[in-house]
Amino acid sequence: MDRKERILLVTSSLLAAFAIALYARMYRVFLWGWWLDEFDPYVRYYLAKYTLEHGAGWWWSGAQFLQFWYPYGVDWGKVLLPGTSFYGLFVYALLRPFGVDLWHAVVAAPAIMNSLAVFSMFYLGYKVGQELGEGGLRVGLLSAMLTAVMPAFIERGFAAWFDDEPISLFLIPLGLALLLDGLRRPLMGALAGVALGYVAWTWGAHFYVWNLVGLYALLLPTYYFLKLAFTPAAPSKAKRGPAPPAVQLPFDARNFFLSYLLFYLLYGVFVATIPRYGVNTLISAFNIIPTFGLAAALATWLLDSKLGVTRTVELLRRYMWLVVAVVLAGIGIFVAALATGAIGGKYLATLFPVGRSAIVASVAEHSTTSFVQIVARYGPVLPFILAGVPYLFTPGGLLALSYLATAGYAAATMVRLLVLLAPIATVVAAVGIAKAMENKRLGLLVALAAIISVAMLLSSVMPALNAQRLNYGEGLARQPTQIATSAVGVVSEDFLDMLMWMKTRLPIYEPVASWWDYGYWISIIGNKTSLADNSTINATQIGKIGLALMAPPQVGAEIFTKDFRTKYVLAIMPYIATPLSAGYLLVHEYPPGGDFLKSYWMARIALENVGDAAKILGATSTNFEDFFYTKVMSYPGPPPSATYAYFTIQGSYYPVPLSLNRTLYAMLFSKVRLVPAYGNATEQYAWMFEGVYQQGVFTTFRDLKLTGGNVYLPGYAPRLAGALQYTIQGWTSGSVEVVADPLTGAKEQVPFITTATRPLRLVYVSRPHGWVVLYEVGP
Numbered sequence: 012m013d014r015k016e017r018i019l020l021v022t023s024s025l026l027a028a029f030a031i032a033l034y035a036r037m038y039r040v041f042l043w044g045w046w047l048d049e050f051d052p053y054v055r056y057y058l059a060k061y062t063l064e065h066g067a068g069w070w071w072s073g074a075q076f077l078q079f080w081y082p083y084g085v086d087w088g089k090v091l092l093p094g095t096s097f098y099g100l101f102v103y104a105l106l107r108p109f110g111v112d113l114w115h116a117v118v119a120a121p122a123i124m125n126s127l128a129v130f131s132m133f134y135l136g137y138k139v140g141q142e143l144g145e146g147g148l149r150v151g152l153l154s155a156m157l158t159a160v161m162p163a164f165i166e167r168g169f170a171a172w173f174d175d176e177p178i179s180l181f182l183i184p185l186g187l188a189l190l191l192d193g194l195r196r197p198l199m200g201a202l203a204g205v206a207l208g209y210v211a212w213t214w215g216a217h218f219y220v221w222n223l224v225g226l227y228a229l230l231l232p233t234y235y236f237l238k239l240a241f242t243p244a245a246p247s248k249a250k251r252g253p254a255p256p257a258v259q260l261p262f263d264a265r266n267f268f269l270s271y272l273l274f275y276l277l278y279g280v281f282v283a284t285i286p287r288y289g290v291n292t293l294i295s296a297f298n299i300i301p302t303f304g305l306a307a308a309l310a311t312w313l314l315d316s317k318l319g320v321t322r323t324v325e326l327l328r329r330y331m332w333l334v335v336a337v338v339l340a341g342i343g344i345f346v347a348a349l350a351t352g353a354i355g356g357k358y359l360a361t362l363f364p365v366g367r368s369a370i371v372a373s374v375a376e377h378s379t380t381s382f383v384q385i386v387a388r389y390g391p392v393l394p395f396i397l398a399g400v401p402y403l404f405t406p407g408g409l410l411a412l413s414y415l416a417t418a419g420y421a422a423a424t425m426v427r428l429l430v431l432l433a434p435i436a437t438v439v440a441a442v443g444i445a446k447a448m449e450n451k452r453l454g455l456l457v458a459l460a461a462i463i464s465v466a467m468l469l470s471s472v473m474p475a476l477n478a479q480r481l482n483y484g485e486g487l488a489r490q491p492t493q494i495a496t497s498a499v500g501v502v503s504e505d506f507l508d509m510l511m512w513m514k515t516r517l518p519i520y521e522p523v524a525s526w527w528d529y530g531y532w533i534s535i536i537g538n539k540t541s542l543a544d545n546s547t548i549n550a551t552q553i554g555k556i557g558l559a560l561m562a563p564p565q566v567g568a569e570i571f572t573k574d575f576r577t578k579y580v581l582a583i584m585p586y587i588a589t590p591l592s593a594g595y596l597l598v599h600e601y602p603p604g605g606d607f608l609k610s611y612w613m614a615r616i617a618l619e620n621v622g623d624a625a626k627i628l629g630a631t632s633t634n635f636e637d638f639f640y641t642k643v644m645s646y647p648g649p650p651p652s653a654t655y656a657y658f659t660i661q662g663s664y665y666p667v668p669l670s671l672n673r674t675l676y677a678m679l680f681s682k683v684r685l686v687p688a689y690g691n692a693t694e695q696y697a698w699m700f701e702g703v704y705q706q707g708v709f710t711t712f713r714d715l716k717l718t719g720g721n722v723y724l725p726g727y728a729p730r731l732a733g734a735l736q737y738t739i740q741g742w743t744s745g746s747v748e749v750v751a752d753p754l755t756g757a758k759e760q761v762p763f764i765t766t767a768t769r770p771l772r773l774v775y776v777s778r779p780h781g782w783v784v785l786y787e788v789g790p
Contacts, residue, residue, distance in 0.1 A: 017148070021133075024152050028129045032159035035472050036122035038488040040170045045118050048492040050545045052173035053531040056117050058087055059096035059103075063113060067097070071286055079530065080549060081522045081540045082576055088286045090548055094213030095175055098124065118170055121177035125168025128434075131185035132158040136438045138191040140445060142405040149448075153441035153461075160468040162487055163388040163433035171492050175214035176430050182206050182213075183220055184434045187414070190224065191407045193270025194262045200270030204277025211281045211288070216431055218297050221278065223417060227410045228271050228304030232311040234409060235260055239320065240327040262406045264315035268308040275305050296345075303341055369616040370547055380426040387471075388429055391464035392440040399443030408442075415439055494536075497782060498528065499585050499604035505777035506583065509785060510537040512775050517579065523785075524571055525581040526560070526606055526613065527553050533581070542575055554620030557613030560606075560675040561643070562627050564770035567674030568788040579774070582606045583783045584679040588696065597698045599680070600666070605782070607679055608647070608666065614639055643669055658700060667700035674788075677771060684776050684784050 040046075047053055062069070070088040077084040102123065103116035111119075133155040140150025158164055167176035186207035193200035207224070211217040278301075283290045292298070314323045327334065389396070396415075403412040414435040422432040447457040472487045497506035506529075513523065514537050522540040523533050530544025543553050559570035560582075571577045584605035588595040600607050615635055617624040624630070632638040636655075640646045645656035647666035658667045668676045678684075685696055770788060777783035 021148065021152065025130060025133055025155055028155045028159040029126055032126040032129050033122060035160065035165060035488050036125055036168055037119070037170045038473070039490065039492065040118060042489060043491045043495050045115055046171060046492045046494050047118060047173055048169065048171040048494070049174070050493070050528065050531045052117075052171065053535045054087070054091065054544070054546075055095045055099065055173050056114070057531075057535045058091065058093070059099040059117060060113060062093075062096055063100060063103075067093070073286075078520055078534045078540045079544060080552065081542050083549075085546070085548065090287065090546055092175070092212050092214070092285065092287055094209055095173065095178060097212075098178055099173060117173045121168060121172045121174070122170035124181050125164065125177040126159075128164065128168070128181040128184065129155045129158050131181050131188065132434060132437060135184040135188040135191075135434065136441050138188045139403075139407045139411050139438055140442060142407050143402055143442065143446065149445045150438070150441045153444055154438050156465065157392065157437045157441060157468070160465060160472055161388075161433060161437055162468065162471055163429055163436070165472055165487055166388075167430045169488075175216075179210050179214045179216070180430070180434065182210050184438075186210070186220070187224075187410060187434075190227075190270065190274060191410060193274070194266055194406060197266045197269035197273065200273035201277055203270075204274040204281075207274070208278045208281030211278065212285055216428070219418070219421065219431065221282075221297065222300045223414055224271075224274065224278075225301030225304035226417070227413050228267075229300070229307045230413055231262070231267070231406060231409055232260070232264070232307060234404075235262075236320075236323065236327055239324045240331070260311075260315065260320055264312045268312035271305060271308040275301060299341075299344055369612060369619045370550055370553060380423050380429060384426055384429065385422075388433075389436055389440075391467040392436070392443075395440040395443035395447070395461070395464070396436055397443070398447055399439040399441070402442055402446050403439070411435055411439055411442075494532070497583065497585075497777075499583070499602050499782070501585070501602045503585075503780055503782065505780050505782040506532070507536075508779075509581065509775065509777040509783040512777075513537040513539055513581075513785065516775070521579065522575070522577040523579045523581055524556060524559070524575060524577045526556065526609060528609075529581065529583075542577065550616070550620045554617045554624065557615075558617035558621050558624050558627060561610060561614045561617060561673050563672050564674045564677050566627060568770040571788045578787050578789060580674075580678070580786050580788055581783065582675055582678045582786075585780070585782045595696045597685075597696055598665075599698060605679075606675060607644075607668070610644065610673075610675055611639060613675070614643065641669070643673070645669060665699065667698075674771070678784055678786050681773075683773050684781060686773075686776075 047056060061074075065074075070093045073086050073088055075084045075086055079085050079087075099113070099117040099120050102120040103111070103113045106116050106119075133151040135151075136154030137147045137151030141147035143150070164180060167174070168180060186203045189199045189203035189206060193203060207217070207220055210220055279293050282288050282292050318326070386393070400412070400415070402408060403415075415432075418428070418432040418435060421428045444457065444461045448454045448461075450457065491502055494507060495502055495504075497503040510532060513521075513533070517523070517539060519538060520540045522542065523537070524542050525533060527543035527545065527547060530541035533539050533541040534544070543549065543556055547553060555570060555574060559567040559575075560580075561567075562570065571580060582605075584599060584607045585602050586597050586599045587601050588597055590596075599605075606613075614628060614630075617628065618630060618635065628638075629642065630638045632641075640650070640655045645658045645665075645667045648657075648664045650657045656669055658665050668680060671677055671680055680698060682696060682698075772787040772789070773784065774787050775785045
């Protein structure tokens with residue numbers, strides 16, 4: 012194959028991979044609409060819009076946003092990074108001439124950048140594979156093709172995921188490939204500093220990339236010098252004859268130092284010039300390994316130029332103890348940084364997954380990764396990844412090996428970091444496929460296995476051709492955005508309905524309390540003022556919100572009105588109404604994901620961050636689980652102890668409230684929330700834990716064929732034997748006239764609920780399912 016044919020093959024293959032990647036990543040919004048996904052992308056859009064209106068200077072001059080973290084506000088320039096918002100504005104500038112507005116530009120922006128990763132992954136695969144003989148192009152093309160369909164790339168690269176990962180998944184392989192090029196052309200180190208430096212402006216995980224490059228600068232010369240030091244010396248030859256050839260390193264030490272120096276300086280500029288970090292970060296514990304790497308690169312160049320490799324190896328054999336001492340000293344400094352708290356938060360939680368704070372542990376994506384989650388993302392190519400590892404002991408391969416080992420550990424400790432592993436797992440899998448295909452006997456079988464693996468990956472991403480529109484379980488590309496599921500995983504317009512109601516019915520910027528998950532939605536979609544959000548910058552405030560929600564209603568109302576000067580509280584709990592012979596059974600947390608299940612974390616975070624929380628919540632036990640699962644909620648599964656309350660129906664375990672004297676539980680389980688959907692005849696509806704209404708009285712669960720062995724609630728057995736009245740007494744219903752459509756002035760009667768003590772007054776119940784409720788709290 013001549014040069015022109017090779018260029019044509021590579022170009023056409025990369026364009027095909029890009030087309031497949033873009034289609035897979037854009038499919039979601041075509042199916043579910045042009046909404047942003049999850050929560051963080053909304054604040055990225057909000058700040059992109061604010062930057063468009065006020066200029067980029069505010070990121071450095073400061074701006075107080077009072078619509079968030081009420082009543083204190085927040086300066087987002089010091090808390091968040093501008094890279095994602097700047098990228099969104101760049102895409103908007105490109106698409107604006109075609110009539111695309113900022114909203115649609117930022118929805119499409121992640122898919123565009125993540126699809127472009129096909130090209131940067133080809134570059135990285137080519138540089139790693141180039142050292143394996145004739146495998147450079149093959150590894151590069153395989154890397155590009157796998158990137159197009161790899162679930163770990165796509166799940167954080169969809170259109171609508173306007174956040175840090177899609178940009179970083181393009182820039183990280185680009186920057187690392189430039190670093191490898193820097194071993195031949197030092198100026199490439201400067202470009203690597205720019206590419207990876209922009210990651211520092213985009214993603215907090217840049218600290219990993221920064222230290223990975225520093226680690227590589229330490230390992231590259233160390234590996235080869237030690238390899239030579241431990242290689243038996245060749246027997247001496249006769250005095251006459253040509254001298255033995257000089258020993259050389261497999262890379263140019265001068266290029267290595269200059270490339271790393273340029274990277275180090277430019278990366279430092281990016282870190283130092285961003286308000287969230289500043290110059291102080293350059294002298295923090297996060298820069299220990301990169302600085303040691305710079306020292307190692309300089310020492311390598313000096314030793315090579317002044318002494319030569321042969322003399323350096325002789326010195327290493329003689330002073331090996333000094334090398335060991337330096338390594339131990341470096342490890343000691345790093346351990347000291349951990350012990351003094353210089354490295355903490357999510358970074359410490361990644362290094363040591365035990366002992367995480369309640370806020371970190373409460374986030375599902377911070378949980379320890381299971382083998383099933385690994386297989387779901389990398390399963391078909393895991394054998395090829397293992398097959399590729401033995402070929403990574405080259406200058407470029409050592410970078411890949413370092414990345415694979417360290418990111419693999421990080422991904423095992425925190426499920427979110429599976430995406431960080433994606434670039435190198437893809438390249439190493441490509442190496443494994445390429446080298447296995449060189450086997451004359453098994454090459455054809457390997458090629459067939461590779462095709463099957465790609466087909467399996469593609470099928471896990473894209474739906475079957477005959478799949479029904481609502482069958483969004485088939486393929487990642489069919490999964491609806493979070494807002495389309497009301498944050499509970501099942502398609503529902505309830506949260507959007509509540510946000511639109513709040514936006515048009517409540518005063519502008521009116522404070523609305525909720526659990527921190529929904530803060531961005533309340534502020535940006537609902538145009539109200541939230542008390543906390545996904546930035547989780549104030550653990551004390553989050554703890555106080557959790558305390559107010561889990562305290563008795565009178566106490567919770569006082570916290571909201573006096574401490575937070577807030578009178579509206581939002582909560583969500585999905586449920587279904589199952590028909591019985593008499594009335595309906597209400598099954599709560601179906602589908603799961605509402606605030607009732609999150610109440611465990613509300614109480615735990617409150618106890619961890621608010622001094623008087625234990626007294627207010629009545630947490631007398633030193634063991635949180637003992638307190639919570641015997642006083643607050645029954646254990647959601649087979650109980651580890653006979654003292655824990657649990658609840659079963661026909662062999663299935665359900666968590667149920669053990670006390671409705673909690674602000675959140677009073678909001679969620681009062682049947683007044685059923686009035687808008689079912690009218691005042693709520694006596695025909697019973698929560699699954701309170702009994703079935705039949706012939707004017709509440710009875711036990713006889714209609715559900717329960718026996719005494721199916722239900723075990725310590726201290727509550729006498730109630731189950733007769734009438735189990737969990738409903739809050741004293742509720743009365745009424746309605747208030749509100750403007751239903753501000754544009755036309757149309758009005759309607761909206762139900763509201765009051766109580767004798769008036770700690771809570773129901774203001775609105777979402778439509779169509781009634782999953783989201785808004786209460787007014789007062790004395």
